[in-house]
Amino acid sequence: MIVADKKPIEEIIETTRNFKRLLILGCNECVTVCEAGGKKEVGILASALRMNALNQGREVKIDEITLERQCDHEYLEEIRNVVDQYDGILSIACGVGVQFTAEKYQATPVLPGVNTKFMGATEKRGLWVERCQGCGQCILATTGGICPVSRCAKRLFNGPCGGSSNGKCEISKEVDCAWQLIIDRMKALGTLEDYEKLSPIKDWSTDRAGGPRKVVREDVQL
């Protein structure tokens, strides 16, 4: 899923300071799972911002709505009738949701309330880890299911580098060396002889380097 983290409240207070009627818009999917932008977080943020405003002698109306997703038109349409009641929306969905909401409701400022970080998984509650950077050309079949693009700090295709130490990356003891993981997995799978195969030069045109991307599926378009 897309993993995001809450923005510091000082930053949110600063960016929403001029709004008198604020809608906090949450999302029921990824940001709910990583406990950054779901219904609970909407409630907490609303309460905190209300108290903050009162404390500063400001009058603010803060409402709370959580949509199923903010990345699909039909869910965003659900607020069409109420959007005029607000002079600003604080979307605590991922960056996709913030943008899609802003595109749909052009007359209302839409601000982000979380920092979108990466595509990752829940290793355990309270710990989310990066696993994919969307390079557009998945090579996991050749690396035992471990991605060198997202898990190697230098995205080496023929690693490890000389800085790998005790299975950890040179940048930090808390970061696993992706290539140690790949080698261990190849050993477990009995495919270690594949290690010597040279991985070809990557075509990064399917990554961000090629420009903003889209996926078109004519077979499902009407």
Add this chain to the structure above:
Amino acid sequence: MTVKTPSKLEKILAAGHLAVTSECGPPRGSDPEGITRKAEMIKDHVDAINITDNQTSMTRMCSLAACIRLKLMGLEPVLQMVTRDRNRLALQSDILGAASFDIHNIICLSGDHNSFGDCAKGQNVHDLDSLQLVQTVRYMRDEGKFLGGDEIKRPPEMFVGAAANPFADPFEIRVPRLAKKIAAGAEFIQTQCIYNLDKFEEWMKLACDRGLTEKVYILAGMTPMKSAGMARYMKNRVPGMDVPDELVKRLADTPKEKQAEEGITICVEAIQRLKEVKGVAGFHVMAIEWEEKVPEIIERAGLYPRPKVV
């Protein structure tokens, strides 16, 4: 192994001599004297001089410019290129720039992660990795083409090298990794500095058994210790470094004012021992900020004068 380029280093190795290379780090400024002064100190004692490329991710004068400076002094540079800072366009472009000055040696590395240096907030590139860069240089040289497929006018004639670290983890793939670098096209290898001679000899033996030492020239990396403190630091704080306890002890047991001298002696002894190891084709002496000691090390190790080749 036949000679494929005008590289003086290649010729010395092909002739069967033990080659000697050393390293200069460019200055963190634009004064060429930062290079010329160091080069002057070592030029008669080495066959070629590596110029590091933004080492430890600290911004420095670029390796290419410093190599050109050496070339203008009539010396033999080894252009070090890391893949951290440049994409494939810039890498190929710089290779052509080097070739235009008849720089004939290149060594391809990944580079330390940029978080270690002064640009921790910057992007790192890694468009290619070090092995893919080796492949690229060989392709440009042997096929005379850019990666994109077009012809290169006056292709680079470069002797291509890569680095190896017999002491990094995991040990079991260190020789397969060497094989991989050779398969990618590496013609010479400079290793990380060696202190654990037993382990190095073990690695060399495994490499020999696989026939790898007949396909590539391996230059053993040597860095003299300045003090027991340095030995301890390198043992504990530098990843991929294997410093045996006996070495630290030997320095620690030496009185402080004599430790530097002892460090040089240890280095010389190591060179003398490794000269006898099958497959060792030469030495890469890295005496960073201690370049003035290189002549002494080379002379005491019996590697002076350097052979002349046409």
Add this chain to the structure above:
Amino acid sequence: MRLNYPTNVKIIRVPCTGKVDTIHILRAFEKGADGVCVIGCMEGDCHYNSGNFRARKRVEQVSHLLEQIGIGGERVKMFNLSSGEGPRFAQYAVEMTERVTALGPNPIKLARKRAAA
């Protein structure tokens, strides 16, 4: 036991402090509470295993948030005791009251009064 404890302590009973969520504590302050204490079982003795650990984390979260919005993180606190310890409950109630009194009333109350005026 019929022990005395301050009259300004309003008790809300929950089956386990694990049921107390962050928003409940925040709403109490929004509605004008001067202080909130969450009183749970001794750590390790929770009838539901880890409810009181969750409560502690939530109390810490609220405390941090209250500090950042200028209400004061000292107004919320977690206490642990066993259900048979009547005197200790009274002691904690007194401690909390003294603590909150020293901090003064919830600034929200004052702000509301000013806004209404």
